[in-house]
Amino acid sequence: MVVTIKDIAEKVGVSVTTISRVLNNRGYLSDSLKKKVSEAMEEMNYQPNEVARSLLRKKSHIIGLILPDISHPFFGEVTKHIEAFAYDQGYKLMLCNSLHHKKKEKEYIDLLRASRVDGIIMGSHTMSVKDYMSINLPLVTLDRQISKSIPFIASDNYQGGVLATQLLLRKKCRKIAYLSGNLRLSLLAKQRHDAFLEQVSGQDAQFQFIVKQTDLNGFKYKEYEKLVSGLFQEHPDLDGVFASSDMLALQVLKQCRRLGKAVPDQVKVIGYDGISVGDAEDLTTIVQPIKMMGELAVRYLLLQIAGEQVPLETILPVRLSEKATT
Amino acid sequence: MVVTIKDIAEKVGVSVTTISRVLNNRGYLSDSLKKKVSEAMEEMNYQPNEVARSLLRKKSHIIGLILPDISHPFFGEVTKHIEAFAYDQGYKLMLCNSLHHKKKEKEYIDLLRASRVDGIIMGSHTMSVKDYMSINLPLVTLDRQISKSIPFIASDNYQGGVLATQLLLRKKCRKIAYLSGNLRLSLLAKQRHDAFLEQVSGQDAQFQFIVKQTDLNGFKYKEYEKLVSGLFQEHPDLDGVFASSDMLALQVLKQCRRLGKAVPDQVKVIGYDGISVGDAEDLTTIVQPIKMMGELAVRYLLLQIAGEQVPLETILPVRLSEKATT
Structure with a gap:
């Protein structure tokens, strides 16, 4: 059974509106009331509904990640770092595997927009530049330069x-x-x-x-x-x-x-x-520099979400690792 | 600029409530009205807000996937199949990389519940069985048997x-x-x-x-x-x-x-x-059978979401592939 704010309201003996005011810290609220509500929530293991909150805040704290193929080890490793860094910043990751299908990529972008993701990291692209320009969401591309106006992260x-x-x-x-x-x-x-x-x-x-x-x-x-x-x-x-x-x-x-x-x-x-x-x-x-590529992709996306400017081109250094095969 | 139903309502010259009724197919609606609304939506490139819809439907069509490490090629390959099969069934994937951290795994589960995911596939676990039993969401585990009452998929x-x-x-x-x-x-x-x-x-x-x-x-x-x-x-x-x-x-x-x-x-x-x-x-x-493991994990999760019973133990066959190293 999912505990709702109605259950909390009944437990504390106040209205649902009051609980909602406490949750969103609106209007006058006595300290004893706030304490009672928070204790009831803890006791009943209440989980705030992120979906409802994201409607109020207009932020979902979800990043979409579109890749050609997560089973390719390069993308597996970059995703590991994207996920870890996004998590540290309080963001979740919605993973989309385009498998180089134009139709799937397009559908995914529509789906991500409809889910109100706050931005998209693209490591895949088969659509036209025009399609990208109409996405109207913060966007960073990985290892792909789609247009002069969309920031990209690549190595040299x-x-x-x-x-x-x-x-x-x-x-x-x-x-x-x-x-x-x-x-x-x-x-x-x-x-x-x-x-x-x-x-x-x-x-x-x-x-x-x-x-x-x-x-x-x-x-x-x-x-x-x-x-x-x-x-x-x-x-x-x-x-x-x-x-x-x-x-x-x-x-x-x-x-x-x-x-x-x-x-x-x-x-x-x-x-x-x-x-x-x-x-x-x-x-x-x-x-x-796979880790740095993943982290910068997240960092530049979050800066855009916050309304800040970011570099349009970021090219990171590579290095030679000489081992047994040469 | 995100187009809202208010913009559509203004364009068509009806109230927001009417547009909402069209979207949710509620009450009497003339065919000509439906046509006008749908034309306006197409023209203005309206994207229905999945977040708001999921509140109404009480379904997010999101599956949470918690793995120990997406950069490990086995998990990369299984994720590829989970993603592809979930996509075919109209579900999105929220990816969580626990890196074997108990705290991160626990936080992710809270986050997934708060995001109202419809169910969780677990390929990782460091928490106690009691923590799992209190998740209260459809759950399938991959290659891990957490308790007798949580369905698991494994190979032999x-x-x-x-x-x-x-x-x-x-x-x-x-x-x-x-x-x-x-x-x-x-x-x-x-x-x-x-x-x-x-x-x-x-x-x-x-x-x-x-x-x-x-x-x-x-x-x-x-x-x-x-x-x-x-x-x-x-x-x-x-x-x-x-x-x-x-x-x-x-x-x-x-x-x-x-x-x-x-x-x-x-x-x-x-x-x-x-x-x-x-x-x-x-x-x-x-x-x-990595593909079959991924597909069955999704299938059994969706069946549970639909309120159906699923097998508690699923053990798939393995085979020997003899190549050059033996």
């Missing part, structure tokens, strides 16, 4: 691409593959690819490079596996791979094991993200 | 333990380590340990086994790493490891690589869970 994808490529070149790789998600998705991660191309363009005529990308619909590990095994079939003489996610890099390590190619002696492999499962493989990688 | 941990141990014995392992999370947490996963002990108890006098467990506070990969490296230091002659999670098994594979121990020739390794990152390592493992 270009610098990450430079660091990864330079390492492979320094290690004397002569035939390097760049593997990535689909480059047509207008993600900031595409800058890793741009940096790779720029770094390899100065090499001599014998140097070779290959660029391979996954299909549009993203994080399907079976597809990663096919992509990587196809790559080694076509180019058995590869000696370096820059994978634009640690999950892709793990597939590269798997194929190397299957084909009996020694890592790092025959093939050097570098990943991207710095997630725990890459660490479990001693994978050399570019580490994104 | 005992059978998984049998399958894993029998495989290592069949492969002629003579010194096997069982690695797990902390056995004092009263998780159903402890049955894997019981099954292991029962299976190895029939072996001859030369057969040896070791049981190692992590500290209480769970998913810290650095701690996994120390646990595993300590294990090989103490027992350099180990020839089999049954790790009770794929994440632990990945740490075992890493140590084997570092120590130059060939897998599976010198050490055979089997994990538990069947998550994608294990697959990326060609890891032999016990596969839990």
Whole structure:
């Protein structure tokens, strides 16, 4: 049985209106009355109705988080930090998994607006910029720049691409593959690819490079596996791979094991993200500041909710973590 | 600017009460009036206020999900399925990450009740049984049996333990380590340990086994790493490891690589869970039906919300997936 303010009113022997005045601290209220009400609430284990309160306050203290796929470890880790930081600030998290479906993303945004979330963090986007501009809610995007007027948080994808490529070149790789998600998705991660191309363009005529990308619909590990095994079939003489996610890099390590190619002696492999499962493989990688990205996304969203200005572009540093695979 | 029913009322030229009657389909309403209101709503991009509606309906269509750690890939994958299935049924997900903190778990439950969630799926618990019994909301637990009266969904941990141990014995392992999370947490996963002990108890006098467990506070990969490296230091002659999670098994594979121990020739390794990152390592493992566990948790919660009876114990089958590490 849920205890209502009617039950409290009966217990104390006053009207429901009086209890409501106590709850919202309105009008004259004697200290003894306040004490009686609060004791009755404690005794009966009364839970104030946040739904009703949010109507009065016009704040739900809920943040919507739209991600392409929570089961991808990068998003799992960033969500952990978003949740922890939001919780510390008194905010709850409503989780939406768009799975790259345009329709689902649109429905979720409508649903979040209807639920009166105070703002939305977007780590996914398939809708048009126009759709975003009409959301009319505080918004922060993660690793995606949707428009010049919506704040985004990202790490330095270009610098990450430079660091990864330079390492492979320094290690004397002569035939390097760049593997990535689909480059047509207008993600900031595409800058890793741009940096790779720029770094390899100065090499001599014998140097070779290959660029391979996954299909549009993203994080399907079976597809990663096919992509990587196809790559080694076509180019058995590869000696370096820059994978634009640690999950892709793990597939590269798997194929190397299957084909009996020694890592790092025959093939050097570098990943991207710095997630725990890459660490479990001693994978050399570019580490994104995942915790800081999650915290700043929440912080800039809450500042907007409070009516404050926030930076439109926030680009955080990355670092090279050299381990056993290069 | 958020469009309210007052704006719609002004636009159509009727009272707010009339608009409210249309929205809730109460009393006599002419078809032409209904058409005018719905056209005005569409034109002005009106979003019905779910918060206000949930007060009327006494249903929020929100499910609370409390997990120990969303960044652990097993929970990431189960959450993906919970979210997708809840979405199909018109439910939203409020995500709570307890990080094994008793205080945070308790606060979250109070918060979820205050937000009038329709029910809670618990994949975490540190509170006492008494605290759970007083929640007074539909509840389903995942992989945890809190009390005889709260429905739980799990996979067959005992059978998984049998399958894993029998495989290592069949492969002629003579010194096997069982690695797990902390056995004092009263998780159903402890049955894997019981099954292991029962299976190895029939072996001859030369057969040896070791049981190692992590500290209480769970998913810290650095701690996994120390646990595993300590294990090989103490027992350099180990020839089999049954790790009770794929994440632990990945740490075992890493140590084997570092120590130059060939897998599976010198050490055979089997994990538990069947998550994608294990697959990326060609890891032999016990596969839990993660999708079915997530879907049934939602289904049984919604049935309870609808006032229906559900099974108190649901134990789903597991299977052995034999790959490259045994």
